Amino acid sequence: MATDNPSPLASVAGFTEGPFANLVSGFSTQATTNLMLQATRACESACDRRLAPFIAVVETQRADAMDIEDAMDAYVPLDPTSQLGFSRAQSLGSTLLTRHFWVREHPPRYPELWTGSIASISLYRSYSGQQAVAVNTVQYETDTGHVRFQLGTFVPPGTTIQVTYSGGYSTVPADLVQACQYMAASMAVKQLDPVDGRSGHDPDALRADALEMLAPYTRR
Structure with a gap:
């Protein structure tokens, strides 16, 4: 809650x-x-x-397919964590992973007056169980609400993403x-x-x- x-x-x-x-x-x-x-x-x-300002609001959304501009990322050399994620996806018959989602609340104007932080992200997959994502591995842009997963994080399309975050105009x-x-x-x-x-x-x-x-x- x-x-x-x-x-x-x-x-x-x-x-x-x-x-x-x-x-x-x-x-x-x-x-x-x-x-x-x-x-x-x-x-x-x-x-x-x-x-x-709001604290610890919980949002859920459904992961869509990977954005086309990131399609080439799959072909560059990967770090060990990313390689494990892709290997796991391939072993389960999936090579298309979601890398982006957007939280609903972000500043419509004056982003310099807005503060925001993510407390937790949980993935609920339709197969292969659930996972808590370390928030220090994601890229969070408070001005747009954009969140990017680390390359190789196992987020197949259709995954339910649950994010707990805070934000609002501090001034x-x-x-x-x-x-x-x-x-x-x-x-x-x-x-x-x-x-x-x-x-x-x-x-x-x-x-x-x-x-x-x-x-x-x-x-x-």
């Missing part, structure tokens, strides 16, 4: 010092904290991405902070004043502003 310690895109202090402070003047500190977390999740749902871009504040303000107005609009804020307009700022982060 994933262990997730949620962290808001916008802080309580930043929200209560800004133009929306009056909206939560009657909220307890815990209620305001919950509001910022709810707004963060609403932003992530709108983008179909994890943006705030949140300013536009995401503002989008989260707009989203939180929209939610607060709806909670406090859902009918007659005496708060002076339009919740739908605030949400629209948030979505406009989130547009560059939305998964395509």
